[in-house]
Amino acid sequence: MRQSPPRRITIAMLGLGSMNGAILAGLLASGVEHTDVVATTRSTGSAQEKSRLLGIEVLAEDDDPEANRRAAQRADVVFLGVKPYGITELAADIRESLSAQAVVVSVAAGITVEALQSALGPDRAVIRAMPNTPLSVGLGVVGLAPSSAASTEQVEDVAGLLRSCASVHVIDESQIDALTGVSGSGPAYAFYLAESMARGGVELGLDPELAAEIAAHTVYGAGKMLVTRRPGQGTESGQDAAQLRKAVCSPNGTTERAINTLDDSGFPAAVAQAVRASATRAGEMTQELCGPAD
Structure with missing residues (x-):
């Protein structure tokens, strides 16, 4: 299951809750360069602790209200990992900071591709993901439901990245709930x-x-x-x-x-x-x- 990512990809992890945390742990363990990852958390104390434990740059929103935007503008792939009720607000906040080819991946349960597209714009490549926590030990499962704006290459970039720590399946969004029932839970x-x-x-x-x-x-x-x-x-x-x-x-x-x-x-x-x-x-x-x- 463990494979090297197909090419060097810069990553922003906006929020380090259980799912983003599991993905990050799996990616780092698989050999993703620590310098290719930047993350954000809300508090200064949390940012300092996560940076020390993980060996990556972690920005604190309490210190810098622009933290999420600054992290997003540097990344090829942006993972949104805050609570579901805050996802679309976060997406709208970083919208103007993203590079033209950046892919936004949401790991929040219940947030549709349509909702993400509404917050980020119709031309933005977005992917609704349903991962599970065994990603943290390189044995996870991830379902990816891409938007129509996401190119085959962009989807494969994300899938290739995650294959280093998970069994990855590109599915129709209508299958997300079923996948949640089997592998998410x-x-x-x-x-x-x-x-x-x-x-x-x-x-x-x-x-x-x-x-x-x-x-x-x-x-x-x-x-x-x-x-x-x-x-x-x-x-x-x-x-x-x-x-x-x-x-x-x-x-x-x-x-x-x-x-x-x-x-x-x-x-x-x-x-x-x-x-x-x-x-x-x-x-x-x-x-x-x-x-x-x-």
Whole structure:
């Protein structure tokens, strides 16, 4: 999954919340030059701390009201990472500072391409992105929904940059909510599974620290098998999730009984329902922030 970016690209990270922070951590770990990145935060203290920890230039809005504009004017790709309710205001603020070919990428849930285009102008290349937090360890997933003004080359620049720390998928904006349900919220499902597995181990007498460690490694190892052994990954006969699961289940064995118990408790339906609930909430947020679709 880790690849070098296709060409040297300057980056501005406007806001260092969880998503922009995860993207930045993944990019820096993948080898992006620290000198090619500038970021902004609101407070002086936060800017100083982030600069010290990350080794990049971080501007504070409290010190310089022009911080976001100054960062944006230096960048080929500008990531907007503030809270959703502040995204369009931030976009409008930097509009006149952007270079002609700059691409603006929003990682805010619920903010449509149309809303971004309205704030930035109809000719600005914008991309609505849905990343997830495992980008921070180079194992993320990102969906990219570009505007019609974004050229193939501009989309590929952003996709190539993010491929250094994520599996990148260019999708239609209509698929963003579904992708949110599966991958945007998905890490929490995996964490919840590991949490529940560890709790079960503790109830059977395992030390809590040991139970947490073996649950985490089990989820990690299973995930790696899913990625490396799925069909189309260079293996002679790939295996999907269902096939991998069945391979662990010996007839009348321990795992088969465990899976039967999960089935009886409604586990598959509950997970699918959770995915739908996340996607539904994503759509609701879009209506709350941008109004109903035309």
